[in-house]
Each structure stands twice: as C-alpha cells, then as structure tokens.
Amino acid sequence: MMAHNPHLPLVLDLLGVFAASCSGALTGLRKALDLVGILVLACVTGLGGGMIRDVLIGAIPPAGLADWRYVATALAATVVVLVIDHFALGARLHEKVSQRVGERVRLAMAARVSDAATLGLFTVAGTTKALDHGIAVMPSALLGVVTAVGGGVIRDILINEVPYVLRRELYAVPAFAGALVVALGHSIGHLTAAVAVIAAALTFTFRMLAVSRDWHAPRPGA
Amino acid sequence: MMAHNPHLPLVLDLLGVFAASCSGALTGLRKALDLVGILVLACVTGLGGGMIRDVLIGAIPPAGLADWRYVATALAATVVVLVIDHFALGARLHEKVSQRVGERVRLAMAARVSDAATLGLFTVAGTTKALDHGIAVMPSALLGVVTAVGGGVIRDILINEVPYVLRRELYAVPAFAGALVVALGHSIGHLTAAVAVIAAALTFTFRMLAVSRDWHAPRPGA
Amino acid sequence: MMAHNPHLPLVLDLLGVFAASCSGALTGLRKALDLVGILVLACVTGLGGGMIRDVLIGAIPPAGLADWRYVATALAATVVVLVIDHFALGARLHEKVSQRVGERVRLAMAARVSDAATLGLFTVAGTTKALDHGIAVMPSALLGVVTAVGGGVIRDILINEVPYVLRRELYAVPAFAGALVVALGHSIGHLTAAVAVIAAALTFTFRMLAVSRDWHAPRPGA
Numbered sequence: 001m002m003a004h005n006p007h008l009p010l011v012l013d014l015l016g017v018f019a020a021s022c023s024g025a026l027t028g029l030r031k032a033l034d035l036v037g038i039l040v041l042a043c044v045t046g047l048g049g050g051m052i053r054d055v056l057i058g059a060i061p062p063a064g065l066a067d068w069r070y071v072a073t074a075l076a077a078t079v080v081v082l083v084i085d086h087f088a089l090g091a092r093l094h095e096k097v098s099q100r101v102g103e104r105v106r107l108a109m110a111a112r113v114s115d116a117a118t119l120g121l122f123t124v125a126g127t128t129k130a131l132d133h134g135i136a137v138m139p140s141a142l143l144g145v146v147t148a149v150g151g152g153v154i155r156d157i158l159i160n161e162v163p164y165v166l167r168r169e170l171y172a173v174p175a176f177a178g179a180l181v182v183a184l185g186h187s188i189g190h191l192t193a194a195v196a197v198i199a200a201a202l203t204f205t206f207r208m209l210a211v212s213r214d215w216h217a218p219r220p221g222a
Numbered sequence: 223m224m225a226h227n228p229h230l231p232l233v234l235d236l237l238g239v240f241a242a243s244c245s246g247a248l249t250g251l252r253k254a255l256d257l258v259g260i261l262v263l264a265c266v267t268g269l270g271g272g273m274i275r276d277v278l279i280g281a282i283p284p285a286g287l288a289d290w291r292y293v294a295t296a297l298a299a300t301v302v303v304l305v306i307d308h309f310a311l312g313a314r315l316h317e318k319v320s321q322r323v324g325e326r327v328r329l330a331m332a333a334r335v336s337d338a339a340t341l342g343l344f345t346v347a348g349t350t351k352a353l354d355h356g357i358a359v360m361p362s363a364l365l366g367v368v369t370a371v372g373g374g375v376i377r378d379i380l381i382n383e384v385p386y387v388l389r390r391e392l393y394a395v396p397a398f399a400g401a402l403v404v405a406l407g408h409s410i411g412h413l414t415a416a417v418a419v420i421a422a423a424l425t426f427t428f429r430m431l432a433v434s435r436d437w438h439a440p441r442p443g444a
Numbered sequence: 445m446m447a448h449n450p451h452l453p454l455v456l457d458l459l460g461v462f463a464a465s466c467s468g469a470l471t472g473l474r475k476a477l478d479l480v481g482i483l484v485l486a487c488v489t490g491l492g493g494g495m496i497r498d499v500l501i502g503a504i505p506p507a508g509l510a511d512w513r514y515v516a517t518a519l520a521a522t523v524v525v526l527v528i529d530h531f532a533l534g535a536r537l538h539e540k541v542s543q544r545v546g547e548r549v550r551l552a553m554a555a556r557v558s559d560a561a562t563l564g565l566f567t568v569a570g571t572t573k574a575l576d577h578g579i580a581v582m583p584s585a586l587l588g589v590v591t592a593v594g595g596g597v598i599r600d601i602l603i604n605e606v607p608y609v610l611r612r613e614l615y616a617v618p619a620f621a622g623a624l625v626v627a628l629g630h631s632i633g634h635l636t637a638a639v640a641v642i643a644a645a646l647t648f649t650f651r652m653l654a655v656s657r658d659w660h661a662p663r664p665g666a
Contacts, residue, residue, distance in 0.1 A: 034661040036617055037610045051500070056273070058282035060502035065583040082664055139287040157379060157601060158610060166259045166380060173258055217256040220304055278495070280504035361509040379601060388481045388602060395480055439478040442526055 008193050009128045012200065013050065013063070014073050016121035019114045020151045021046030021077035026111040029085055030104055031159050039078050041155060046074040049150030053126050053143050057133045112211055115152055115164065119171070120204035122148040123178040124196050131186050140186075141179035148175040148203075170210035170217065178203030230415050231350045234422065235272060235285070236295050238343035241336045242373045243268030243299035248333040251307055252326055253381050261300050263377060268296040271372030275348050275365055279355045334433055337374055337386065341393070342426035344370040345400040346418050353408050362408075363401035370397045370425075392432040392439065400425030452637050453572045456644065457494065457507070458517050460565035463558045464595045465490030465521035470555040473529055474548055475603050483522050485599060490518040493594030497570050497587050501577045556655055559596055559608065563615070564648035566592040567622040568640050575630050584630075585623035592619040592647075614654040614661065622647030 024045030028038035047064035054062035064070045126147025130140035149165045149172060156163040164171045181199035185191040209215060246267030250260035269286035276284035286292045310328075348369025352362035371387045371394060378385040386393045403421035407413040431437060468489030472482035491508035498506035508514045532550075570591025574584035593609045593616060600607040608615045625643035629635040653659060 029664060032663060033610055034612065034663045036614065036661040038664070040609055040616055055277055055499055056283055056287060061500055061579055061583065065500060065579070065586060068582060071582075071586070085664060135283060135287070138290060138293075139283065142287060142293070153380075158597075158607060160382070160604070160606060162382060163380060165262055166255055168256065170258065172262055217258040219254060219256045220251060220260070220307060277499055278505055278509060357505055357509070360512060360515075361505065364509060364515070375602075382604070384604060385602060387484055388477055390478065392480065394484055439480040441476060441478045442473060442482070442529060 008196055009125055009132065012121050012125040012196065013129070014069060016118055016125050016147075017046040017050070017064075017070055017073045018077045019117035019121055020049065021074040022081050022114040023111045023118055023152065024155050025078045025081035026107050026114060027155060027159060029081070030107040030111065035082075038082070039075070041158065042078040042081075043071065043074045044158065045151040045155040046077065047071070047151070048154040049122055049126070049147045049152070052150045053129065053147040056143060056146070057130055057135055059129070059133060113208070116204050116207040116211070118152065119148045119175050119207050120178060120200035120202075122151075123175045123203050124182055124200045127179045127182040128191070128196065131182075131191070137183045137187055141176065141183045144179035144182065145172060145175045168214070168216045169207075170215050171207065173217070174203045174206035174210065177206060230418055231347055231354065234343050234347040234418065235351070236291060238340055238347050238369075239268040239272070239286075239292055239295045240299045241339035241343055242271065243296040244303050244336040245333045245340060245374065246377050247300045247303035248329050248336060249377055249381060251303070252329040252333065257304075260304070261297070263380065264300040264303075265293065265296045266380065267373040267377040268299065269293070269373070270376040271344055271348070271369045271374070274372045275351065275369040278365060278368070279352055279357055281351070281355060335430070338426050338429040338433070340374065341370045341397050341429050342400060342422035342424075344373075345397045345425050346404055346422045349401045349404040350413070350418065353404075353413075359405045359409055363398065363405045366401035366404065367394060367397045390436070390438045391429075392437050393429065395439075396425045396428035396432065399428060452640055453569055453576065456565050456569040456640065457573070458513060460562055460569050460591075461490040461494070461508075461514055461517045462521045463561035463565055464493065465518040466525050466558040467555045467562055467596065468599050469522045469525040470551050470558060471599060471603060473525070474551040474555065479526075482526070483519070485602065486522040486525075487515065487518045488602065489595040489599040490521065491515070491595070492598040493566055493570070493591045493596070496594045497573065497591040500587060500590070501574055501579055503573070503577060557652070560648050560651040560655070562596065563592045563619050563651050564622060564644035564646075566595075567619045567647050568626055568644045571623045571626040572635070572640065575626075575635075581627045581631055585620065585627045588623035588626065589616060589619045612658070612660045613651075614659050615651065617661075618647045618650035618654065621650060 021042040024042040025038050027045070028041040033041065047062075047070060050070075051062040051064045054060065054064070123144045125144075127140050127144030129147075130143040131137070135143065149163075153163040153165060178199040181202060182191065182196065185195035185199070243264040246264040247260050249267070250263040255263065269284075269292060272292075273284040273286045276282065276286070345366045347366075349362050349366030351369075352365040353359070357365065371385075375385040375387060400421040403424060404413065404418065407417035407421070465486040468486040469482050471489070472485040477485065491506075491514060494514075495506040495508045498504065498508070567588045569588075571584050571588030573591075574587040575581070579587065593607075597607040597609060622643040625646060626635065626640065629639035629643070
C-alpha cells in the first residue's frame with residue numbers, strides 16, 4: 001500500500017512528531033516550565049503516542065527510540081517554538097502586565113492548532129503503520145486514534161490537566177473519522193498518498209471547526 | 223488447564239471488560255462528561271488492564287485490539303449504562319435540586335459495585351491467561367492483580383482522582399487473595415471452572431465487605 | 445561488556461529497585477497512606493521504570509515480573525523504611541504538634557535522597573541492559589534516562605503531584621550525563637565496573653548538588 005510514495009508513512013509520522021512536540025513545548029511555555037522541562041514535555045508528547053502504538057503492534061524497539069530522526073525532530077520542534085517565542089517576546093517587551101494574559105491565550109491557541117495538526121497526521125500515520133504490520137482494518141483504525149491522542153494524554157496527565165479527549169469539543173471523533181477514511185481506502189485497495197493527505201486534512205479541519213464552533217457531543221440528562 | 227471449560231478464560235475476560243466498562247461509563251456520568259467522553263472512559267477502563275497484561279506477557283497484538291468482541295463488549299456496556307440512566311432519569315424528572323446529590327451518590331455506588339465485579343473477574347482472567355502463557359505461578363498472580371486494577375487506575379488518573387488502589391478500603395488485597403486461589407488451584411493441577419468462579423466470587427465479596435464495613439490496613443504511626 | 449563483573453548490571457538494577465522502592469514507601473508515609481497503599485506505591489515506583497524499559501527493548505516478560513528477587517527487593521525496602529520510621533516515631537512520641545511539620549520535611553528529604561540514588565543506579569542499569577540487548581548507543585542512553593525517571597513519574601502521577609522531571613531543579617540532565625558516560629565507555633570498549641560505578645556516582649552527586657544548590661535550567665522569557 002501507499003504504492004505511489006513508499007516514504008509517505010514515515011514523512012507523516014515525522015510531521016506528526018514535529019506538530020506534537022510543538023504542542024508539548026507550547027504547553028510547557030504556558031505552564032512556565034524551564035528549558036529542560038519544556039524539552040522533556042515536547043519529547044514525551046511527540047514520541048509517546050507512536051511508542052504506545054509500536055508496543056501494541058510489536059514493532060520493538062519503537063521507531064521513536066530506534067530511529068534518530070524521531071528525537072531529532074522533537075528537538076527541532078522545541079528549538080523552533082523557543083526561537084519564535086523569543087522574538088515574539090522581544091516585540092512584547094513594553095507590554096503592560098495586564099497584557100500578559102493575552103500571552104497565555106496566544107500560547108494556548110497555538111498549542112490547540114499544533115495539537116489538531118498532530119491529530120490529523122498521527123491518525124493517518126498510526127492507522128497506516130498498523131495496517132502495514134498486518135493488523136486488521138478496524139483495530140488499525142483504533143490504533144490510529146490511540147497514536148493520535150496518546151502523546152497529548154500523557155502531556156496533560158503530566159501537567160495535571162484533564163486530557164482533551166475527555167473535554168467538551170469533539171476530539172476523538174475527528175480522529176476516528178480520518179482513521180475510517182484510511183481504513184476504507186485500504187479496503188478498496190486505493191490507500192494512495194492523496195487519500196492519506198485527504199484523511200489528515202479532514203481530521204485537522206473537523207477538529208479545528210469543533211474548537212472554533214464549539215461542536216460537542218450531547219451530555220446525557222443535560 | 224481449565225480442562226472442564228476451555229472457553230472460561232475468555233468468558234471471564236469479556237465479563238470483566240463489561241463490568242469495567244460499566245464502572246468507566248458510570249464514572250463518566252458522575253463527572254458530567256458528554257457521550258464521547260463517557261464512551262472513551264468506558265473503553266479505556268474496560269480494555270486498559272488487559273492490554274497492560276498482554277503487553278507484559280508478550281501477547282501481541284493484545285486481545286483488546288485483535289478480537290472485535292472486546293470493543294463490542296465495551297460499547298454494549300456503555301449503551302446499557304446510558305439506557306438505564308436515561309430511564310432512571312425519567313423517573314427522577316420532578317426531583318428537587320437538593321435531591322440531585324442523591325444522584326451522584328447512586329452513580330458512585332453503582333461504579334463501586336461494578337468495579338468490585340471487575341476486580342473479581344479480571345483477577346481470575348488475568349492470572350489464568352498469564353499461567354496459560356507459561357509465566358510462573360507467583361508472577362502470574364501479580365499479573366492477575368495488575369489486570370484487575372490497571373483499567374481502574376487509568377480511569378482515575380484521567381479524571382484526576384487518587385486511584386482506589388491507594389485509598390482507604392482494601393482493594394489490592396482482595397485481588398491478591400483471589401489470584402492466590404487460582405495459583406493454588408493451578409499448582410495442585412485442579413484449576414477447574416469451579417475454582418475460577420470461587421476465586422472471582424471471593425474477591426468480589428471480600429472487596430464489597432471492605433467497602434461496606436470499612437475494612438482497611440493500619441496506617442503507620444496512626 | 446561489563447567483562448570484569450558479569451553480575452554488575454543485575455546488582456545495579458536490584459539496588460535501583462531498592463532505592464526506588466524506598467522513595468515510594470517514604471512518599472506513601474508522607475501522604476499518610478495505609479500499609480497496603482505504601483506497599484503498592486513502593487512496588488510501582490521500584491518496578492515501574494524497569495518494566496517500561498523491558499517492554500520497549502522487547503525483554504518479555506520483564507525482569508520485574510519474571511525474577512522473584514525484584515519483588516522481594518521492593519518488599520524488603522518497604523519493610524526497612526517502615527521499621528526505621530517506627531523507631532524514629534518512638535523517639536518523637538513526646539513531640540508537640542508543631543514539630544509534626546518537621547516530620548513531613550524529614551520524609552520529603554529522605555525521599556529525595558533515595559530518589560537521587562535511584563536516578564544514579566537505574567541510569568547505569570538501564571543504559572547497560574539496553575546496550576546488552578543490541579540497542580544502539582544513543583537510544584540506549586535515552587532508555588537509561590527512561591528507566592531512571594519512569595518509576596518516579598508513575599509514583600508522582602498516582603499521588604497527583606507534578607513529577608520531579610518537570611520541576612525546578614535539574615533531574616533529567618544528571619541522568620543523561622551519567623548515561624552518556626556509560627555510552628562513551630561502551631563505545632571505546634571499556635564499559636568496566638569502575639566506569640559503571642563512576643557514572644552512577646556522578647549522576648547521584650550531580651542531582652544532590654542540583655537539589656541543595658538549586659541548580660536549574662533558565663526559564664524562557666524570565
């Protein structure tokens with residue numbers, strides 16, 4: 001599968017690591033962690049979901065450990081976030097204290113966007129890697145969702161916040177929708193690069209709309 | 223082993239998934255999660271302990287992913303909880319606000335009972351599956367305890383509560399007692415269905431008595 | 445490797461389990477858990493990091509389950525902590541309530557020292573075991589860090605505190621420094637017992653200095 005571009009799963013996986021590590025580093029900035037704390041949170045968020053997936057499908061040692069490009073990608077994402085934050089900070093040097101609140105909001109927004117990108121990229125990369133390892137279609141879709149949400153759940157547990165996946169706006173549902181597109185493409189023998197990109201874009205867009213328009217599942221009895 | 227009924231381990235495992243998913247869904251209701259959050263918490267609670275066990279004994283991919291009946295059981299448990307809650311809610315429609323407190327207490331009680339049933343079922347299913355995979359007797363008993371408490375620990379971490387296993391009333395001890403009965407039965411070559419059912423019932427009853435009579439270990443220096 | 449003493453990796457691993465279990469039991473005392481809660485926290489802290497490592501390198505079932513000396517070591521550490529605490533408590537029997545605060549501080553200090561010892565021992569044991577399993581040098585160093593911090597992270601998540609690894613004083617950095625010493629020794633073909641002991645001592649001393657002198661990484665924008 002992925003006949004048109006054999007490198008696509010790896011590219012998607014590394015892009016997912018980049019996006020997830022950005023969301024981890026941004027969360028570390030918002031929580032006022034120091035540089036080491038930010039780096040640790042970025043690595044854990046970037047590599048956690050894929051490692052859980054690799055353990056569950058028996059791809060041992062996990063790519064996040066065995067392939068140096070994964071850690072390098074997480075490091076690069078952290079550096080990018082810190083450099084951008086540094087210059088943005090310079091521009092804000094004369095802001096009043098009351099404007100610092102805006103800073104937190106901006107960091108939280110940037111974390112949400114990179115988290116949505118993570119969701120799209122890892123859903124497709126996770127589902128595809130599971131299918132490549134001979135896992136059946138529906139379990140592969142579930143593994144895609146686990147890959148997509150895993151790193152973020154660890155991130156939120158470490159900083160003592162309730163994970164996105166249990167919060168109000170739809171989160172697991174967009175991931176599952178994208179995973180189903182990949183699974184469907186696989187089933188009809190057409191899991192091309194185009195289908196992979198469409199599935200990732202669908203998940204990202206669906207999630208961003210859920211955040212901006214407050215789409216959420218009903219609450220029983222509410 | 224389990225010569226009288228080769229399907230018993232699977233049946234106990236699926237019953238454990240059902241009970242654990244009920245406790246997850248009930249906890250989600252108590253925490254006022256939406257439908258997706260409730261479903262996620264039910265699946266994680268129902269499948270988490272068994273997946274940890276399967277990873278530790280090398281049963282890859284874990285049954286919770288590879289066998290569709292596991293996810294289906296978790297889904298079914300969630301639907302059952304939601305339907306019962308819906309009808310109970312109808313009956314409570316004209317209750318005063320002050321009576322809503324009773325609602326939370328009822329949900330917490332139901333979650334405790336289903337959690338105790340989980341403890342009994344997963345202790346036996348986990349110990350048996352470990353023994354079947356050639357793990358030695360004492361490690362198998364420990365794996366039974368890990369299976370039994372694993373899903374609930376993840377559930378409580380996700381909703382930011384201290385896990386039962388660290389709280390006041392005896393929790394790990396009833397599980398370990400049941401696991402020892404299974405281990406003993408295995409050692410003397412008589413791990414029959416009857417022994418399995420007795421061990422599960424012992425764990426369940428022991429745990430329920432611990433809750434209702436406030437049995438707890440002493441606290442050092444207290 | 446470790447040609448001078450083939451048992452050294454196991455000895456370091458068991459000493460690490462002892463130190464980590466002590467830190468878990470001491471944390472349980474500080475949190476006023478009962479005896480079962482203290483034992484559970486000691487076992488999880490003592491065995492957690494090594495189990496994560498063993499799962500990631502494919503050493504299944506993990507030594508913490510397969511080798512009875514691991515659980516026995518965790519039990520022994522718990523008993524030692526409880527006995528010492530019991531006698532210290534006797535000596536404090538006539539202390540005033542205001543002096544109880546000092547008790548908590550002492551427990552927290554003792555937990556930090558045993559945690560630093562854990563860091564040194566598990567960094568070396570984890571890196572060495574990964575190298576022995578044919579993992580490349582840098583991933584092995586990372587696995588050493590994961591082994592060293594893993595149990596403590598689980599301990600802190602269970603009691604709802606932010607893990608050391610995200611807090612102020614350097615924690616992951618001393619572990620990584622020790623792991624690099626082991627990796628360097630391995631690369632030049634001289635991973636002797638002396639190098640292992642030096643790496644563990646370096647990590648321990650580095651961490652204790654970071655705690656006592658408040659060494660920490662800078663905070664961006666601070």
